[in-house]
Amino acid sequence: MVGTPATPLCKVQRTPAMTPGGGPKVREEKILVTVRMRPLNQREQAMYDLIAWDCVDDHTIVFKNPNHERPANQYSFDRVFDPSSSTRKVYEDGAKDVALSALTGINATIFAYGQTSSGKTFTMRGITENAVKDIYEHIKNTQEREFVLKLSAMEIYNETVVDLLNRDSGCLRLLDDPEKGTIVEKLVEEVVKDSQHLKHLIGICEAQRQVGETALNDKSSRSHQIIRLTIESSLRENAECVKSFLASLNLVDLAGSERVSQTNADGVRLKEGSHINRSLLTLTTVIRKLSSGGKKSGHIPYRDSKLTRILQNSLGGNARTAIICTISPALSHVEQTRNTLTFATSAKEVINNAHVNMIISDKRLVKHLQKEVARLEAKLRTPEPTSASCLQSLLMEKELKIQEMEREMEELKRQRDIAHSQLEQERKARKVQKGLNQRGPSSKGVRCLFFDSEPVPGSPDARPRKTVGRYSTLRQSTTSTDPSTLVHEIRKLEQRQRQLGEEANRALEVLHKEVSSHRLGNKETAEAIAKMLFEIKDMQAISSIPEDVMIGNGANLKEEITRLNSQGCTIESLEKKLENVQKSIDILVSSISNGEETPEFKTQMKKKKILPFTLKNSTNMQNIIRAPCSPLSSSHKIMEQDIENKAPEDNENVSSRSHKSPGSFKTPPSKADARQVSSREGTPSTKQTNSVDVKKMQRMFKNAAEENIRSIRAYVTELKERVAKLQYQKQLLVCQQRSLKQMMQKVIFNPRCHGTWCSRIKGSRLSCYGTCAMFQLYIEHSFICCSGETQLIRYIWKLSLEG
Ligand SMILES: Nc1ncnc2c1ncn2[C@@H]1O[C@H](COP(=O)(O)OP(=O)(O)OP(=O)(O)O)[C@@H](O)[C@H]1O
DSSP, rough: OOOOOOOOOGOOSSOOOOBBSSSOOOOEEEEEEEEEEEOHHHHHTTTTTBBBBEEEEEEEEOOOTTTTOOOOOOOOSEEEEEETTTTTHHHHHHHHHHHGGGGTTOOOEEEEEETTTTTEEEHHHHHHHHHHHHHHHHHHHHHEEEEEEEEEEEEEEEEEEEEEOOGGGGEEEEETTTTEEEEEEEOEEEHHHEHHHHHHHHHHHHHSOOOOOOOOOOOHHHHHHHEEEEEEEEESSOTOEEEEEEEEEEEEEEEOOOOOHHHHOOOOHHHHHHHHHHHHHHHHHHHHHTTTTGGGGGGGGGGGGGHHTGGGGGSSSSOOOOOEEOOOOOOHHHHHHHHHHHHHHHHTTTTEEEEEEEEOHHHHHHHHHHHHHHHHHHEEEEEEHHHHHHHHHOOOOOOOHHHHHHHHHHHHHHHHHHHHHHHHHHHHHHHHHHHHHOOOOOOOHOOOOOOSSSSOOOOOOSSSSSHHHHHHHHHHHHHHHHHHHHHHHHHHHHHHHHHHHHHHHHHHHHHHHHHTTTTTTTHHHHHHHHHHHHHHHHHHHHOOOTOOOOOOOGGHHHHHHHHHHTTTTHHHHHHHHHHHHHHHHHHHHHHOOOOOOOOSHHHEEEEEEEEOOOOOOOOHHHHEEEHGGTTHHHHHHIIIIIOOOOTTTHHHHHHHHHHHHHGGOOOOHHHHHHHHHHHHHHHHHHHHHGGHHHHHHHHHHHHHHHHHHHHHHHHHHHHHHHHHHHHHHHHHHHHHHHHHHHHHHHHHHOOOOOOOHHHHHHHHHHHHHHHHHHHHHHHHHHHHHHTTEEEEHHHHHHHHHOO
């Protein structure tokens, strides 16, 4: 079995790993030089010639100097074969690796060099036979590759190139090819069918070679013979791979150097010998130059002989080269042998740069392209069924998507039309409302809130600009559809409701204390206050909400709103109660004013010389009464942040109250007054009043009374505002609940319903609600401010007159 040839380690220097088809393509390698010494031939034996050389080991040959005439010297080579070595051994150790490199795309050259009759032809025949045998064995064992062998043969006879396979072609020219180097024109290249065919062709070459008889050799080769075996190989299965290995194996049998004195040549032989020696001299020069520094050392005279031109790649070029130097052991040829060994010594220093040669075979390329064309044509004629079905399903999917989008577009168009019609109705309603506003708003109409999709009559332009801003903020906060936010809003409203009740109760209790402590008013007044207290407490009871109810999540929103709806009457009744309180205050004021005019009251007042509110309690009163809207009040802070539902700022009373400091309500302007009042609290009043400046005190108490009454009135007004706000926010929540229900229904019946139109419609509805509610509150504020004004002014004037 023949494997891929391996280069002996001793031969590889500065050589990177070589992998055909991969890795480094170039490997530097010295020429493999071996020496084969033949036995003494019959002629030498007949002459009793002596053996002058001794192969001391496989690498060393030593001149034995039998006559001791010259100093013994030794030569070392890659391999030295003694006369007993077989040609197979010479092939195995000195040529096989290089020869089989041609199977892996590396050029290889094996040639024999030596004097005439040294055994070159004998050795090269054996090498060629073994190489052919191994090559075909390798091909046999490498079925994955397809090998193509071609044989060409030439001889250089008297410096002319002759085709050994076609002698009739005459002298062949040498051409220089930029890629291939020197090529022989019109050299026949025979495709080798098999090993036998190869042997046959080689036999033809042998037969065609110039051979002549000389004094030293009966069949002396008179020419240099070059048998060139071109090996191309490619992978069989990989049709995509169009590259192939291509290499040449040169088997060169040189003509032997000869001495005319020894060969006794004349005439033709002398001429032949002259040409032989000249070409061999050129070869020696080339080898010597290559060995002494390579191509860098200067000009290499390849072109000085056809032999060196043809073998240029093998001498320091792209090839692996093995030189077998044949020598005669005879003492009579010692000088020729020394020359051969000197040549061999130089040759072993020559470095070649072999690389794997890969080509793209035209034939393979055409074949590959034809296959590809046929495959594509077949694919075009019969498209794959899987791709067709895939395309069909894709088409259906797209069709469905288009239909779905069309449906969505229809739905959007429908919603757009609805929104347009609603907007149109709203515009009309605004126009109608504008007309109504010009004639004067109807309190009945504006107090009605609309929370459905119907257009709402009401003019946003009729309300104060600042208030619109406040309500738009409120609307934004309450239009959130987040259930948890809505529930949170409900809770805040309920908390404020409780606060209102508590504050009202506190205020009325203080008022009751003030009145009862000074025994102010008559029985009716006391009853009125008691009624007020009862009503406030009743109000608290109505608005009280269990505090342990936690703020629910979105799932509880519905329950929360249901509960809030059920409290609608509660808020309405709360509003009524507040109105009752307002009335009670009015009654109280009127009763006080009436009481002032009764003789009993005048007498009582004269006796006691006191006024309805003491300075001390007046301070407490104002603190308590002002608490809900005082800057220091926590509830006031909440209202500022969250509600902004204040009385219109053009309300004179509220405005003045909010800008006054608590100290401004202390009526006494002097320290004397304060001392008098203070001393009056701890001593009998009848004694103290004699020393008081009655007029001053009257003005002082009149002012105090005015402030307290203003505070009460403003506070009740504020309570009404808040109740109205609660009503408004409750209605907003109910509205949101309805909107949520509608949205859910839309989502259920049409999951792909676009949200943009829904949100726009909802936004427009809420805007209408906000407008109506604002208008209602504005009217309420105006009503409240006007309702108590007359009575209070009258009461104040009466107090001052009384004082
Ligand atoms: N190693 C060897 N063992 C036995 N006989 C050999 C050996 N080498 C050569 N001979 C014999 O020596 C004779 C000359 O050999 P060969 O023709 O091969 O020499 P050559 O170098 O080719 O000579 P030339 O250069 O003249 O052609 C032949 O008869 C051959 O059989």
